[in-house]
Amino acid sequence: MPKLGIAIVGTGMIGAVHRRAALLAGADIRGVAASSPQRALEVAQSWNVPRAYRDIKEVVADPHVQVVHVCTPNHLHHPMAQAALQAGKHVICEKPLATTLEDAAALAALAAATGLIATVPFVYRYHPVVREARARIAQGELGPLHLIHGSYLQDWLLDPASNNWRVDPALGGASRVFADIGSHWCDLVEWVSGERFTEVSAAFDTVIPERSAISGKSFSTPAAGGVKQAVASEDVAAAMFRTGAGTLASLTVSQVSAGRHNRLWFEIDGARASVAFNQEDAERLWIGLPEQREEIFVRGPGAGSAEQRQLSVLPAGHAQGYGHCFEAFVADTYRAIEGERPDGLPTFEDGMRSALIVDRVITSARTRAWTAIG
Numbered sequence: 001m002p003k004l005g006i007a008i009v010g011t012g013m014i015g016a017v018h019r020r021a022a023l024l025a026g027a028d029i030r031g032v033a034a035s036s037p038q039r040a041l042e043v044a045q046s047w048n049v050p051r052a053y054r055d056i057k058e059v060v061a062d063p064h065v066q067v068v069h070v071c072t073p074n075h076l077h078h079p080m081a082q083a084a085l086q087a088g089k090h091v092i093c094e095k096p097l098a099t100t101l102e103d104a105a106a107l108a109a110l111a112a113a114t115g116l117i118a119t120v121p122f123v124y125r126y127h128p129v130v131r132e133a134r135a136r137i138a139q140g141e142l143g144p145l146h147l148i149h150g151s152y153l154q155d156w157l158l159d160p161a162s163n164n165w166r167v168d169p170a171l172g173g174a175s176r177v178f179a180d181i182g183s184h185w186c187d188l189v190e191w192v193s194g195e196r197f198t199e200v201s202a203a204f205d206t207v208i209p210e211r212s213a214i215s216g217k218s219f220s221t222p223a224a225g226g227v228k229q230a231v232a233s234e235d236v237a238a239a240m241f242r243t244g245a246g247t248l249a250s251l252t253v254s255q256v257s258a259g260r261h262n263r264l265w266f267e268i269d270g271a272r273a274s275v276a277f278n279q280e281d282a283e284r285l286w287i288g289l290p291e292q293r294e295e296i297f298v299r300g301p302g303a304g305s306a307e308q309r310q311l312s313v314l315p316a317g318h319a320q321g322y323g324h325c326f327e328a329f330v331a332d333t334y335r336a337i338e339g340e341r342p343d344g345l346p347t348f349e350d351g352m353r354s355a356l357i358v359d360r361v362i363t364s365a366r367t368r369a370w371t372a373i374g
Contacts, residue, residue: 003028004334005064009056009080010034010071011043014094018069019047020323021330030064056080060087067337070094073171074179078103081118085110090117090337092330095183096358097351099173104355108348119333120351122187124264125344126325128299128311129285133268133275134192135305136287142270148189148241148249150266152181153257157235161226163211169232175362176233178204181264182253182361183354187346189266190353195243197357199372202364204234207256239361241373262322283319307343 004027008015011034022029031051034040040052053059059068060083068084070077070093078098084091091111097120098104111118124130136142156162166172166180173179190196210228235256241249254260264279267286274288285297300316301309311328314320332342357373364371 004066004337005030005062006067006069007051007053007059007062007065008032008069008071009053009059010069010073010094011039012071015069015071017323017326018071018092018330021327022069024327025331025334027067027334030062031059033059056083060084060089066090067092067334073165074099074173075171078107081107082110085114085116085118088114088116090333091348092119092121092333093348093351095120095122095351095354096173096179097348097355101352101355101359104348104352108352111348117333117336118348119329119336120346120348120354121326121329122184122191122346122350122354123322123325123329124184124188124279125191125346126311126328127277127279127282128304128308128320129282129297130188130192130277131307131311131344132285132297132299132304133277134194135307136273136275137193137268137270141273142268142275143272145193145195145243145245145247145268145270147269148193148195148243148247148266149251149269150185150189151252151254151263152185152265153253153260153263154181154255155258155260157208157211157255158258160208160210160228161212163213163215165215167211167215167231167233172233174233175204175237175358177235177253177255178202178237178239178361179358181255182237182239182251183358185251185253185264185266186357187350187354188264189249189268191344192266193243193247193268195245195247197241197249197373198244199370200239200241200357200360200364201370202237202239202361203368204237204365206231206233207235234365237361237365239364279322282321 006027029049033053044052067090081093213227213229236254239251267276276286283299287295301312332345360373
């Protein structure tokens with residue numbers, strides 16, 4: 001089949017991740033759009049792609065583009081994804097799908113109405129040992145679930161001199177840390193456990209009240225000194241959930257935890273066994289067993305569930321990581337465009353589900369009350 005023509009909108013860190021995954025999946029990058037026409041031209045030359053688009057209108061008007069990758073700041077996700085879908089383009093849109101539940105629901109409805117493929121990079125689903133955990137739970141190896149717990153901790157905003165567009169609610173949305181990384185944990189845990197959250201009690205805190213007025217690149221080292229400005233988004237959050245089956249779940253999220261670079265961790269405890277996953281040590285799945293026994297399942301193509309083996313593209317002992325997850329997700333999206341139905345592919349419906357959870361978490365944090373999710 002001919003190569004898919006794609007355009008990437010947004011040329012920061014995550015845009016470069018999309019570019020690599022698209023190339024490895026066999027796509028033809030037709031052009032890029034960026035924060036300015038000049039920036040788009042610079043990146044187009046650096047990436048050796050034919051076009052530097054001035055704006056989203058030029059992107060969706062290009063007849064050589066079948067797929068638009070939206071990799072911009074959050075407040076632009078809804079209008080850009082909407083424009084692409086209305087122009088008949090398939091879409092990969094970074095999360096959050098939108099900064100409001102209403103806009104996320106509108107995008108999910110539009111994607112369904114058009115029949116186009118529209119996906120969201122909840123890529124932690126693509127760690128092989130995550131698939132192993134999900135398979136074991138689905139097969140009943142853990143028994144009825146007793147408890148779900150975990151955290152998602154980062155440290156890149158620990159220094160008050162650090163700032164980024166994500167900190168500004170006008171660009172990032174009403175929630176920062178929960179919408180940015182707590183959303184990943186919730187999507188992953190609901191998908192792995194097979195249980196859905198039905199109510200939440202949450203709390204937010206802004207522990208660094210002022211930051212540098214200068215906004216830098218994500219995960220970059222800040223410059224010292226300069227003017228400070230007040231922070232209007234949370235640095236840390238805690239949430240207690242209950243699932244439809246009655247299982248309690250607890251989550252702590254932070255972007256100010258020293259030494260924790262990207263530690264997404266969960267444990268799911270059942271009547272017969274437990275499983276635990278740490279994204280910073282993604283080659284291993286911890287398995288707790290009765291009589292004080294425990295095992296470590298190591299990622300590899302020679303053991304475990306069929307999905308785990310399929311995603312283990314390197315031999316055991318040759319570490320896989322986040323990049324491989326992203327590559328598998330993009331490849332699955334392109335396969336869906338070609339008519340396949342890859343298992344576990346996160347769509348705009350999952351993006352809307354995430355927006356619903358974030359919306360209810362925000363409500364709970366503001367009201368200090370248990371809040372129904374639905």
